[in-house]
Amino acid sequence: MxxxxxxxxxxxxxxxxxxxxxxxxxxxxxxxxxxxxxxxxxxxxxxxxxxxxxxxxxxxxxxxxxxxxxxxxxxxxxAPEALLACFVSWVNELRDANNQSVIAFDGKTLRHSYDGDKKTAIHSVSAYAVEQGLVLAQCKSKSKKNEVSTVMALIELLELKGNIITADAMHCLKKVTKAVSKKDGDYLLQVKNNQGKLNKEIQAYYHKVRREQPSLIQQNSHETVNDGHGRIEQRTYTQLLVTDWLEQRHGWVNFNSIVEVVRQRYVGDSHTMETSYYISSLGINPEQVAKSIRQHWGIENSAHWVLDMTFKEDDSRIRRGDAPENMATFRRFAMNLAKLxxxxxxxxxxxxxxxxxxxxxxxxxxxxxxxx
Structure with a gap:
């Protein structure tokens, strides 16, 4: 068909x-x-x-x-909602139910879709199956601050069974883990200041395990090194199971593991280091979580960048009624067709x-x- x-x-x-x-x-x-x-x-x-x-x-x-x-x-x-339903129906026909993938959620603003006030520019959220290279859905959000409700709606709409859902720290919420788990999906969500107590407790737990069980850190770590253009990037991923020691674990659905990512960059004599933390429903598999975290950025590099640089989405001045949102959906139709x-x-x-x-x-x- x-x-x-x-x-x-x-x-x-x-x-x-x-x-x-x-x-x-x-x-x-x-x-x-x-x-x-x-x-x-x-x-x-x-x-x-x-x-x-x-x-x-x-x-x-x-x-x-x-x-x-x-x-x-x-x-x-x-009607944008009807058009989205058509898009999802088509994509679901293409997807292989047995082909598990990281599904990355991320927002994007159509920067020239405003009329008068820049604050009225359309902000949308897309779901992207990284390994298959397909945009699964895109939906208008009232604003960047309202992305969560849009992501929740997309989670409800999509088939997630066996897939790993990734999103930025804004979506590290108990209701998101509940919604993903209800659809038989897994999640890997970054923890930042919007979950301050959980973030601090995870940091303290890693400090405790390093002091008391250094061998556990070693056996549950995975390291990658990339070099090029005069710089070396080293990433160390350490995954630990959630234990009773983590008091903030309550209320999260299928909260099974935590992940620490230490990123180090060497450029000449310069050295920088940053550490970030994630929560996940996945069991211990440091290589898998390392791959999934890196793949999350596929939505930026392989979808949003292509839409802006090739389809000129950011430059589009289409503003009439629901046309900006509908044309965004049509661009994703075209991009999926070309990628396939x-x-x-x-x-x-x-x-x-x-x-x-x-x-x-x-x-x-x-x-x-x-x-x-």
Whole structure:
């Protein structure tokens, strides 16, 4: 089944007199234009005009390509929640239930989506399956300060069984561990000052174990060393089981282990060191937690960075109604399609090839399914 079929149940809120162009035609046009490098309404219109014959291989486009203002009106009229449901349905079809992954949650602000007051810029939260390289969902948040409620909603929406959930310290909350555990997932959450008592108690526990059981520290540690560009980075991960000594353990669901990460950087004669702490539902496996902690940043490096640098999301000035949020979802559709492709090239290279070649574009949109 093609990705476009997942939009069959989306409600078309237009009146009958305004339905000159089929909703699915406009959605298909938008996604294929984005995967070919289009950034705004005018780009989508021009792509449609130049590729109408190709587009009609898949959809009727009985009345041709709508003008850019009509495209904007139709996309902005879509309910973001319904569009998200379509996106999640499509991604769930692609995901291998047996392919466990780190699912990283992180927020991102569309910096030019505001109209007048910069504080009104859209802030969204994405869930990213790092090993599969897929954005699983993205949802608008009222603000960065309200990310927690958005993450809770995404946890409820997604299939998490067997996956490891990572998020920054803002989400190190008892209700998050409860929600993840309810969906049969594991968690690995950084502890900072928002859990001050727990943070201090974990530090004290590591100090106690180092003094009384140094062999336990040694056998439960894993070290990585990376060098390049004139610097050496050494990371030491030490994981310990939660014991009755930790009084702050109460109230957390499946709180099974704690992790200490010591990061040291050497640049010439300069040496810096920082230590951070995590809580987890995972059993003792220092190599696994080391990999998972490093993989969390995949959402920044492989998703957010690509959206900004290749899809120019940060530069987008689309502001009409729900269009900014809906276009953000469509960009993630396009990015997932391109990542699933077997074509060997960078993301930017794939978009260029899709713009130039009907054959390449067809390969991208039909990567994981039959033709429409």
């Amino acid at each position: 093609s990705f476009i079929n997942h939009f069959n149940d989306i409600q078309d809120t237009r009146s009958h007199i305004n339905k000159k162009h089929e909703l699915l035609d406009v959605i298909f046009l938008t996604v294929t234009a984005i995967i070919s490098g289009a950034e705004g309404w005018k780009d989508i219109k021009q792509f449609g005009d130049s590729k109408l014959t190709w587009l009609r291989k898949f959809r009727s486009f009985e009345n041709g390509i709508p003008v850019d203002d009509t495209i904007a009106r139709i996309i902005s009229s879509l 492709s077997a074509i060997k090239d960078s993301m930017k290279g794939k978009l260029k090839q899709a713009a130039w070649s009907d054959e390449v574009r067809e390969q991208l949109i039909c990567t994981s399914s039959d033709l429409i």
